[in-house]
Amino acid sequence: MREGTDAMLQEAAAHSAFLGSNSSSRGTRIERLVDSLKVSAATAQDPVLKLLEERSKTNSTSSHSTTFWISNQLYIEDATSELLQKLELESSIAEIHEELVLTIGDHFKVEHLDDAESGTEILRWGVEKIGAEAVWAKGIMGTNVTIAAIDTGVRATHEALRSNFRDEYGWFDPETKNSFPFDFSGHGTHVMGLIAGTNDIGVAPNATYSLCNSHYTTTNNNITNKAMSTTSNYKLFTPLQMGNGLELKNRIVFGPATRARINPVSHAPNEMNAIYYEQRAGAGLIISEGCAISEQGFGWYGSPGLFTEEQAAGWKEIVDRIHKKGGKIFVQLWHMGRQSHPSFHTNNEVVSASATVLEGGNTRDVSGDRTGFEKARALTLNEIPGVVEQYRKCAELAKQVGFDGAEVHAGSGYLIDQFLQSCTNKRTDHYGGSFENRYRFLHKVLEAVKTVFPADHIGVRVSPSSKYGGMGSVDNPEMFTYVFQRLSEHGLGYLAILDGFGFGYSDKSRVMTALDAKIHFKGIVMANCSYTRDTAEGVVHSGAADLVSFVRGFMSNPDLVERFQNNWPLNDELAYEFYWDPTKGKEGYITPPSYQAGHRCPLKKLVANF
Numbered sequence: 001m002r003e004g005t006d007a008m009l010q011e012a013a014a015h016s017a018f019l020g021s022n023s024s025s026r027g028t029r030i031e032r033l034v035d036s037l038k039v040s041a042a043t044a045q046d047p048v049l050k051l052l053e054e055r056s057k058t059n060s061t062s063s064h065s066t067t068f069w070i071s072n073q074l075y076i077e078d079a080t081s082e083l084l085q086k087l088e089l090e091s092s093i094a095e096i097h098e099e100l101v102l103t104i105g106d107h108f109k110v111e112h113l114d115d116a117e118s119g120t121e122i123l124r125w126g127v128e129k130i131g132a133e134a135v136w137a138k139g140i141m142g143t144n145v146t147i148a149a150i151d152t153g154v155r156a157t158h159e160a161l162r163s164n165f166r167d168e169y170g171w172f173d174p175e176t177k178n179s180f181p182f183d184f185s186g187h188g189t190h191v192m193g194l195i196a197g198t199n200d201i202g203v204a205p206n207a208t209y210s211l212c213n214s215h216y217t218t219t220n221n222n223i224t225n226k227a228m229s230t231t232s233n234y235k236l237f238t239p240l241q242m243g244n245g246l247e248l249k250n251r252i253v254f255g256p257a258t259r260a261r262i263n264p265v266s267h268a269p270n271e272m273n274a275i276y277y278e279q280r281a282g283a284g285l286i287i288s289e290g291c292a293i294s295e296q297g298f299g300w301y302g303s304p305g306l307f308t309e310e311q312a313a314g315w316k317e318i319v320d321r322i323h324k325k326g327g328k329i330f331v332q333l334w335h336m337g338r339q340s341h342p343s344f345h346t347n348n349e350v351v352s353a354s355a356t357v358l359e360g361g362n363t364r365d366v367s368g369d370r371t372g373f374e375k376a377r378a379l380t381l382n383e384i385p386g387v388v389e390q391y392r393k394c395a396e397l398a399k400q401v402g403f404d405g406a407e408v409h410a411g412s413g414y415l416i417d418q419f420l421q422s423c424t425n426k427r428t429d430h431y432g433g434s435f436e437n438r439y440r441f442l443h444k445v446l447e448a449v450k451t452v453f454p455a456d457h458i459g460v461r462v463s464p465s466s467k468y469g470g471m472g473s474v475d476n477p478e479m480f481t482y483v484f485q486r487l488s489e490h491g492l493g494y495l496a497i498l499d500g501f502g503f504g505y506s507d508k509s510r511v512m513t514a515l516d517a518k519i520h521f522k523g524i525v526m527a528n529c530s531y532t533r534d535t536a537e538g539v540v541h542s543g544a545a546d547l548v549s550f551v552r553g554f555m556s557n558p559d560l561v562e563r564f565q566n567n568w569p570l571n572d573e574l575a576y577e578f579y580w581d582p583t584k585g586k587e588g589y590i591t592p593p594s595y596q597a598g599h600r601c602p603l604k605k606l607v608a609n610f
Helices: 006-016 023-058 081-088 157-165 271-279 309-324 384-401 415-420 435-449 476-490 514-520 533-541 552-556 560-566
Strands: 067-071 095-103 110-114 121-125 129-140 145-147 192-195 208-211 252-254 285-292 329-334 405-409 458-462 494-498 525-528 547-550
Touching (some): 252 560, 271 309, 285 309, 309 329, 309 384, 384 405, 384 435, 415 435, 435 476, 458 476, 494 547, 514 525, 525 533, 533 547, 547 552
Parallel strands (some): 252 285, 329 405, 458 494
Antiparallel strands (some): 067 192, 110 121
């Protein structure tokens, strides 16, 4: 179950105990929840009624006059029949629909179309469904205005509403200034534009909202001129306490990004790398680019390691500079597994959970030349404890360097992900087969890292929906639900989930979002990939995530946090080759400038996609 605010979450938690309590206690808790719903509905209806009153004064006949951007939707999952009966008696919650799911297609998919006129490729997003899980409570507030709770955790919400509720349904996107029924503007995770008016879906119980530009011209300028929300009340820019003695100054994270600008022989950071990280110290938290935990774990030309004294010295300079700027930084512990190339290793072989090969694509060898992947050898039972020890030793070196914590990279098709997913784990021993067995390697790594850093200074990164690295398994939703629940046992600092589309979604199973992580993981959740400033605020404000990490936005804007907070324009996004090409040197690495005062940016420019 999930609600939009802490108070509602507490009520929902009380409701979760209904089935296991006696009838007297159950009745009391039902009454408390009903009372909370009544208060929320009453609070929500006031602005709607005022809006209708103003409309009547101006004799407006348009049903498309004002857009509300709504978050904090109300949900009650697995509600008892007793609770439903109580809710149905309330005038403010007139109708109850159990298990309502609006289906607009069988699969989440992307169609690649060729535009005959321009010759360019067009991406058309499809979506599986939108769902108001278990209960959709709605009530009539004023003249034909519906108060509703609707899940917006997937794309094309607007298209689904248009198809299922009324032919004239429309919406307005304040970033692009476009009005149409299909949502191209990004995640829309728990933030959605709705039209309040005759026969429209309206404001959700316990909703928070801001008035935006009108869909069509309206005579009531007092409403439409309230226009765009500012960042003054954005939760993104508020501090977050992460564990004991670790406070983040804001909730914007500079995420891990391999830039291939490290010495390709020593794998040790240099002065240019220190400048790069120091420039971005305004983030609430920095997560280092992946650091190979050992010679065996290495495999990306121009990437760093943290298993020698020379490498540690390079990282110490970076960490010290970030701390002097008031920043915090975690090291990312990285073993590439089958995504490495044999030429990096003295024994000329790569290892994985099983003997598999990453089909298609290419990598660089130890000389920096392009080449294909080669088949990995399965780690033996005797070897696995040694690999776990490599993670511990790397964490220990990071602690000596001064890192504030460590992130265990368990996603993107690297070694731990290769153990977690059934598409790469074909083992028949106690590290393969069942969910518990496939989780075992990650569990042992965490137990080892916890001997170095406090648990609440450790994060885990997963990517259950990504196809990067040849990944994607039919049982991922079930497997990663299990993983999230087991990770809750460790008291971790955070769980980071790559839930955006930047690296492509696997077509093997449904997309898992930050909300999946929030429901099943007891702790701080970091959303990641394809967020803009305002969709990031939406997912944080809704409670589905506590942090959001950006990478490409920080690449081209070292002062991204300040730009977001002050509505300053962003630099042009870097050309793709500047992300990873080691021959580019400082260009596109430390050359993107910080903002020069004197210019202000329209909202549509406030976009950082990754």
